[in-house]
Amino acid sequence: MVRTPYCDKSGLRKGTWTPEEDRKLTAYVTRYGCWNWRQLPKYAGLARCGKSCRLRWLNYLRPNIKRGNYSKEEEETIIRLHGSLGNRWSAIAAQLPGRTDNEIKNHWHTHLKKRFMDKQNNSEKAVEKKEKKLNNHHHLVIDVPTSPPLILESSLSASPQPTSSDQNSTITKDNTVVSSKDSVTYDHNNNNKASLEGYGANSGNFWNEPFFWDSCNINTSVTLDPASYELPDFPFLDGEISCHFDSYDPLDGFYF
DNA sequence: AACCGGAGCAACCGCCACGTA
């Protein structure tokens, strides 16, 4: 389930996060915020790259994360949004409070995708069945009055009938051509055309909000007592450390 | 009991967008 920890060439740890690392990261972010992910691990006492810290915090350590136990409503929402948005997991996650894009992505690939494909296959089969029925009917109607007899297959190209690229098309009673693709409930071809207005504004940027121990209810698997954990000094309050940030304006870039 | 393959999922990687100097 989890990766074996190891170090890369630069000495940064990779792989599974240990409870100790989780404690350090949680303690640091809750106390100082995420002023700079790339610099953060250095001051949080973590031998991790910033990206790894960010991912760990966003997906597992931040407060009010929901883990597993997807409700039917949530699953339906995911399927519906995936139908209109495609693989825009962050946009989908924005509509599901407490869910992360990574978790939704995983849940989609492991559970919902199959269900979605089955649904799609069933609807396609239904359309095929309908087509077959209609095509048989078509044969009977056209074969009778024409003289000399027409071979329907070859006649398709010479007539305003659907071309070979429309093999999945259906001719309805009133002679209109309906592609079976159009009858699929979820239109992947329109993924990029879907209106995304509102998603950006709705994403609820967690990082723009102040964040303190006192103001949040930490809901994480890591039990952390801030009083018992010795945090590294905050870089801008410590003369020795803050020298790394000579060009950094301490009045900017903070979230608190 | 041992082996094997698929499922589940945490984490990494690479690319892109955006802001700033």
Place this chain on the structure above:
DNA sequence: CTACGTGGCGGTTGCTCCGGT
């Protein structure tokens, strides 16, 4: 205008678990 740094996102990987044989 360009270069660079950073954050964000989606695709993919690879480790562990678990059920079937």
